[in-house]
Amino acid sequence: MENVFIVNKASRTGKAEGVWNKIEEYLKSEGVDYEVHFTAKAYDATEFAKNATSSGEDVHLFVMGGDGTLNEALNGIVDFEHTLYTPLPSGSANDFVKGIGLEGSTLDILKRALKDDGFKSIDIGKVTYNKDGEEQSRLFGVSSGIGVDAYVCLQALTSKLKTFLNKFGLGSATYGLLTVGDIFTMPFSDAVVTTYFDGKKEERNIKSTIFAAAMNCPAEGGGIPMAPKATVDSGYLTAFIAHDISRIKCFGLLPFLVAGKHEGKNGFDLLKFNKLEISMDDQMCVHADGEHVGFYKKITFECLPSKLKIRGF
Known part of the structure; x- marks a missing residue:
């Protein structure tokens, strides 16, 4: 080989x-x-x-x-x-x-x-979007998301703060610090969310979407446990959607999120899915594994079960 x-x-x-x-x-x-x-x-x-x-x-x-x-x-x-x-x-x-x-x-x-x-087969995710009239997609191993979640990743790519913190081995803290600022400045959008899981379809209307993250791994952004129970061999992804709450309340819930104790909190939804479609009123920033994808109004996340063979365990 x-x-x-x-x-x-x-x-x-x-x-x-x-x-x-x-x-x-x-x-x-x-x-x-x-x-x-x-x-x-x-x-x-x-x-x-x-x-x-x-x-x-x-x-x-x-x-x-x-x-x-x-x-x-x-x-x-x-x-x-x-x-x-x-x-x-x-x-x-x-x-x-x-x-x-x-x-x-x-x-x-x-x-x-x-x-x-030996190797272990794990799931990966795919985010699909329409760019200049053409359907395109990008794979992800950790997560993909929209809103504050994605805009923080975009800022981190060129952040002088991250460069500075990396000198002290604290680069992962960049994401949390940027999140605090973006919660109070980023525009939010209403959206229609459609989930498909185990053959069942569910549609819901949500107001003031702060962010929506499709998680394959439990944590993103330097270890923030967005979906603490997520596993990479489950055959599905977990969506974490923050919506319908004020900016100040979202800020107040951040300690629960960092501690992985946010499940069940009003305005924080955790949803299992094989496929998830989000149609927003306004364009929002999109990322895949922290890499900038663009600004879109409609995106689709889906799970590709047991797609990637990993060695080194």
Whole structure:
């Protein structure tokens, strides 16, 4: 099986380069045959993954970086059946690796993946939207969402605050700090939400949508447990929708959210679904694994069960 590495040495404000040096030293000491591609700009990881998974042959794809790099590579996989995927975390949040239950250091994960042929199949999500009259979609491993949830991710991509906090290993705190400000400034939108779960369809009208997050993993945004009971092998996703409450009340509920104690709170809904459609009165910001997707009025989330094969457990 071919070993292909996609590496973002710039992740976590450049600290990932030191992690890669240790990995490279280990690979050489063990005589592992591999090829490596270093990202230099946005979507390099997608192109590298496309090239690596297009031959129809088995490939072991190692992707080192933050959640954004992992998402780019995920969206480049052409042949899921013949691809074994190993995420090597080197970002500030690493929500995907934590969410799927990979433990230990980046080097620990690598060693287990190289020594054990076993794998675990996990669910991934897909968000679909209409861009310039053409239906497009993006895959996600952790979550996808709209509203404040997504706008915070957009701001974090270029946030000087995140760069500063990363120097002290506190980059994941960026998301929480930005959320506080956006709750009081972001415009909200009324929406129609349609869920499909186990053959049943349910439609509801909601007012003042603050955010709606489709969760595959339990947490996003640096460990905020939006859907504490979510698991990546359930065969469905969990929607967390905040709506119909004032900005000040939403702010007051944030401590419950951070503690994972928000289920049942008025204005906070948790819904299981196989497919979920949201049609909004106004455009809202959309993200997938923290990567900016755009501003749309209508989006669809759906679960792709047991789609991705993971090694390194």
